[in-house]
Amino acid sequence: NAGVTQTPKFQVLKTGQSMTLQCAQDMNHEYMSWYRQDPGMGLRLIHYSVGAGITDQGEVPNGYNVSRSTTEDFPLRLLSAAPSQTSVYFCASSYYSFYGYTFGSGTRLTVV
Amino acid sequence: GEDVEQSLFLSVREGDSSVINCTYTDSSSTYLYWYKQEPGAGLQLLTYIFSNMDMKQDQRLTVLLNKKDKHLSLRIADTQTGDSAIYFCAESTGSGGGADGLTFGKGTHLIIQP
Numbered sequence: 001n002a003g004v005t006q007t008p009k010f011q012v013l014k015t016g017q018s019m020t021l022q023c024a025q026d027m028n029h030e031y032m033s034w035y036r037q038d039p040g041m042g043l044r045l046i047h048y049s050v051g052a053g054i055t056d057q058g059e060v061p062n063g064y065n066v067s068r069s070t071t072e073d074f075p076l077r078l079l080s081a082a083p084s085q086t087s088v089y090f091c092a093s094s095y096y097s098f099y100g101y102t103f104g105s106g107t108r109l110t111v112v
Numbered sequence: 113g114e115d116v117e118q119s120l121f122l123s124v125r126e127g128d129s130s131v132i133n134c135t136y137t138d139s140s141s142t143y144l145y146w147y148k149q150e151p152g153a154g155l156q157l158l159t160y161i162f163s164n165m166d167m168k169q170d171q172r173l174t175v176l177l178n179k180k181d182k183h184l185s186l187r188i189a190d191t192q193t194g195d196s197a198i199y200f201c202a203e204s205t206g207s208g209g210g211a212d213g214l215t216f217g218k219g220t221h222l223i224i225q226p
Contacts, residue, residue: 030211031210031211033213033214035213035216040120040218041218042116042200042216042217042218042219043155043200043214043216044216045213045214045215048211048212048213050211050212056212058212058213090154090155092155094210094211098143098160098162098210100143100145100157100160101157101210101214102157103147103154103155103156104154105153105154106153106154
């Protein structure tokens with residue numbers, strides 16, 4: 001039981017490049033979400049999904065796309081990377097919010 | 113909109129109790145959570161409390177909820193060096209009871225003095 005797996009752990013992008021941050025969970029959780037963590041800002045919700053085929057925007061969705069074709073996977077796409085997207089990105093999943101969310105170990109992204 | 117406020121730093125002596133405070137604004141919050149983040153790591157769920165509860169105790173952790181004042185606190189008894197971390201308060205958002213993600217405070221850095 002691996003929990004929530006995020007890849008890669010570290011990434012450096014040039015401005016304008018695109019990439020996909022991967023997130024997979026093996027706990028059969030319906031709820032999944034993406035957050036970004038910036039110094040002094042806590043975690044802010046980017047996108048979330050309540051099940052396969054259903055996604056919605058969070059607090060800071062601009063510049064990011066998501067899809068949820070399976071229960072297990074919830075990738076986050078950066079369309080055209082900007083320095084303002086330099087951050088640590090966390091994926092989380094939950095079976096039911098009563099149990100809280102399980103977080104991955106994060107992807108540290110630097111855009112130069 | 114929803115907002116969660118925490119003080120940024122708390123310094124305590126090893127062996128003393130730590131009390132981390134949090135205020136929230138969304139009166140419809142169903143669940144409230146405390147997460148712990150150690151350097152370079154993800155977030156670890158410490159405990160949670162349902163909005164119809166006043167208190168919850170789990171070993172060294174005690175959570176108190178004052179719904180009238182929208183105030184949540186986390187007390188760590190007999191604080192140890194391993195408790196040094198950032199502690200986040202979070203609330204379930206909107207009408208989804210948390211299905212639509214959580215709103216986090218900015219985190220409280222707990223510093224342990226020997």
